[in-house]
Amino acid sequence: MNDIGSLVVRLLDETTKTSVGLFAPELVLSGTIVLMLAFRVLPGLNRIPTQWVALLGAFGSFALALCQFDRLVTGEIPPTSFFTGMLMFDQLGTFFRMFLSLFLILTITLTVLTGIPDRDDAADFYTLLIGSTIGMMIMASANHLLMMFMGVEMTSVPSYAMVGFLKGRKKSSEAALKYVVYGAGAAGVMLYGISLLAGLTGTGSMPDMAQRLGMIVSQNAGIGDATVRTILLAGLMVLVGLAFKLSIFPFHFWCPDAFEGAAAEVAGFLSVASKAGAFALLVRFGLSFTSTSAAVSEVGFSFGIGLGVLAAATATFGNLSAYGQTNIKRMLAYSTIAHAGYMLMAVSALLVLAHGKQVGLDTQGEARRCIEGLIYYLFVYLFMNLGAFAIVSLIRNQIFSEEIEDYNGLATQCPVLCFGMLLCVFSLVGLPPMGGFWAKLVIFSAVFKATAVHWVMWGVLGAGAINTVFSLFYYIRILKAMYIKSRPAGARSVRYDLFPGGVFVLLICLPILGLGILPQGFTDKFHNIADALLTQIGR
Amino acid sequence: MEAVGPNPFLFVSAVLFVCGVVCMTTKRNGIGVLMGVELVLNGASLNFVTFSKFTPLGLDGQVFSLFVIVLAAAEAAVALAIALNFYNNHLTIDVDRGDELHG
Numbered sequence: 001m002n003d004i005g006s007l008v009v010r011l012l013d014e015t016t017k018t019s020v021g022l023f024a025p026e027l028v029l030s031g032t033i034v035l036m037l038a039f040r041v042l043p044g045l046n047r048i049p050t051q052w053v054a055l056l057g058a059f060g061s062f063a064l065a066l067c068q069f070d071r072l073v074t075g076e077i078p079p080t081s082f083f084t085g086m087l088m089f090d091q092l093g094t095f096f097r098m099f100l101s102l103f104l105i106l107t108i109t110l111t112v113l114t115g116i117p118d119r120d121d122a123a124d125f126y127t128l129l130i131g132s133t134i135g136m137m138i139m140a141s142a143n144h145l146l147m148m149f150m151g152v153e154m155t156s157v158p159s160y161a162m163v164g165f166l167k168g169r170k171k172s173s174e175a176a177l178k179y180v181v182y183g184a185g186a187a188g189v190m191l192y193g194i195s196l197l198a199g200l201t202g203t204g205s206m207p208d209m210a211q212r213l214g215m216i217v218s219q220n221a222g223i224g225d226a227t228v229r230t231i232l233l234a235g236l237m238v239l240v241g242l243a244f245k246l247s248i249f250p251f252h253f254w255c256p257d258a259f260e261g262a263a264a265e266v267a268g269f270l271s272v273a274s275k276a277g278a279f280a281l282l283v284r285f286g287l288s289f290t291s292t293s294a295a296v297s298e299v300g301f302s303f304g305i306g307l308g309v310l311a312a313a314t315a316t317f318g319n320l321s322a323y324g325q326t327n328i329k330r331m332l333a334y335s336t337i338a339h340a341g342y343m344l345m346a347v348s349a350l351l352v353l354a355h356g357k358q359v360g361l362d363t364q365g366e367a368r369r370c371i372e373g374l375i376y377y378l379f380v381y382l383f384m385n386l387g388a389f390a391i392v393s394l395i396r397n398q399i400f401s402e403e404i405e406d407y408n409g410l411a412t413q414c415p416v417l418c419f420g421m422l423l424c425v426f427s428l429v430g431l432p433p434m435g436g437f438w439a440k441l442v443i444f445s446a447v448f449k450a451t452a453v454h455w456v457m458w459g460v461l462g463a464g465a466i467n468t469v470f471s472l473f474y475y476i477r478i479l480k481a482m483y484i485k486s487r488p489a490g491a492r493s494v495r496y497d498l499f500p501g502g503v504f505v506l507l508i509c510l511p512i513l514g515l516g517i518l519p520q521g522f523t524d525k526f527h528n529i530a531d532a533l534l535t536q537i538g539r
Numbered sequence: 540m541e542a543v544g545p546n547p548f549l550f551v552s553a554v555l556f557v558c559g560v561v562c563m564t565t566k567r568n569g570i571g572v573l574m575g576v577e578l579v580l581n582g583a584s585l586n587f588v589t590f591s592k593f594t595p596l597g598l599d600g601q602v603f604s605l606f607v608i609v610l611a612a613a614e615a616a617v618a619l620a621i622a623l624n625f626y627n628n629h630l631t632i633d634v635d636r637g638d639e640l641h642g
Contacts, residue, residue, distance in 0.1 A: 149606075149607075153613075153614065157613055157614055157617050160618070160621060161617055161620070161621070164624055168628070170628045170629065170639055173621070173625045173627070174625065174628075174637035176621045176624065177569060177622060177624075177625040177637060178637060180617065180622075181572050181573070181618075185563045185575075185576055185579075187576075188579030189560070191579070191607060192556050192579060192582060192583040194583070195584075195586035195587050195590070196586065198587070198599070198600070199589070199596055199600070202590075202594045202595035203596065204596070204603065
């Protein structure tokens with residue numbers, strides 16, 4: 001009895017003194033949800049515009065995450081696991097929480113400008129948006145298989161509803177149904193994989209998993225043993241769930257349908273934010289196979305090679321399918337798939353370098369470059385993809401169309417939006433001096449280093465290079481329509497509005513240029529994050 | 540009474556999982572697909588409870604399955620709402636009839 005009493009006291013102590021403080025950004029967002037819903041039902045308070053409450057909450061969360069990140073970098077708070085090892089508080093997780101809050105701020109601002117949720121629905125929409133962001137934050141700091149599943153589900157369930165948010169539209173309801181059916185199926189398979197993994201290793205904690213795996217492999221007859229094979233199968237099932245969230249080939253079917261049916265604002269949110277959370281989770285999951293045991297490292301290494309092949313297939317498939325699209329949201333959806341492929345190349349190179357055999361060069365240093373490239377890519381991707389979707393939604397509000405041919409000659413009517421699109425598209429292709437160029441360069445050079453470990457990475461590198469060139473052809477169609485074709489007579493005209501839409505677009509698009517011209521400051525920061533992460537797991 | 544090992548339980552859960560996956564892939568009715576998902580989730584839940592009794596996973600397994608039950612309920616609620624919305628727009632729940640988005 002006394003034992004239990006002291007345990008409870010210890011638990012309370014840990015929870016109140018450390019965990020709650022470290023969880024503050026998420027708590028602020030949760031509080032915002034409660035406030036928004038309460039304001040709607042309370043008489044008198046329901047006149048407060050919901051979007052401002054949401055925006056305030058997002059700013060609060062961003063500020064808290066920023067403070068935490070600063071204190072982590074200076075070493076004031078050491079990295080630690082909290083809530084009894086459920087979540088991890090480290091530079092990677094906190095950076096992504098900051099990233100996601102920043103993205104939330106930008107998305108809420110965009111929805112205020114385009115007015116997608118009307119007054120009555122605003123509270124519901126922002127509840128879903130913020131709820132989904134909390135899920136992504138949990139994904140980014142998950143340290144336990146349970147939190148991994150919770151994070152994925154908390155992200156997915158509100159996203160299903162957001163995709164179907166446009167009422168009375170056939171396409172929107174169809175997109176939501178397809179998304180929910182695929183998503184629920186993938187989540188189920190992932191959960192079954194988690195159950196096998198947790199059961200066979202006897203722990204749900206990701207850092208403990210590698211050690212237990214090492215024990216199991218050494219007790220049994222190596223990789224051919226039934227238990228070890230089941231564990232591999234379970235790992236693959238978990239990857240199915242993550243691949244679905246990342247829209248990796250062959251689990252990408254939902255992406256174009258969901259994006260075409262959803263509002264452009266929601267599509268922009270899903271394309272960037274859920275990828276950021278899922279990539280952080282994938283890096284953590286992949287690195288949890290790091291151990292001193294050679295057999296376990298081999299498992300991590302083979303996952304790395306497998307992901308490399310998938311990455312090449314994803315990038316190729318995304319670019320090939322984007323070529324024939326006429327709807328801009330659908331084209332951007334396929335471009336999202338292709339970009340997920342490029343980013344997956346970084347994860348693949350990371351696993352290959354971190355787990356592969358040591359060959360002459362400084363593999364652990366290069367593994368740090370992989371994470372650095374991934375974070376830099378995601379950071380640039382935030383601006384370029386959100387920028388593209390923001391422009392699509394602002395133009396949609398005036399011409400009521402999302403077909404590329406209806407964009408003909410827009411440059412004469414709304415030069416600011418078209419200039420923004422020009423920056424976004426050049427960056428998406430990866431032309432210097434845009435941020436997208438450096439992002440691709442860092443990732444491709446990391447993959448090039450990985451070729452020294454295994455020859456398959458040459459294929460991955462080749463696929464990446466060819467795809468980059470190929471993607472130019474379909475992205476340029478948007479610009480061709482905007483700048484070269486003339487506006488047909490009788491087409492709806494776009495009022496030239498610099499304020500507030502144009503200012504917002506410039507605010508998002510100019511950082512792309514800034515990131516491309518001065519990448520050094522950012523890459524150094526990201527390198528520190530990668531260094532902290534890999535040092536923590538003993539590499 | 541003879542002690543029962545974990546294998547019969549794991550077998551049942553594997554059967555549930557396979558039935559669920561088959562149901563998800565073959566049913567054309569949206570509700571049928573969602574029922575398949577429930578089977579898969581319950582198969583995983585059964586796995587967790589089994590492992591919590593027979594392996595060092597311990598009570599973690601029970602907590603896992605409790606969370607799964609809650610999340611499955613939340614997911615079912617959202618999924619059924621979306622299915623209803625689809626029915627209102629298309630007057631059918633056949634997933635193959637959703638064919639406006641393609642390419």
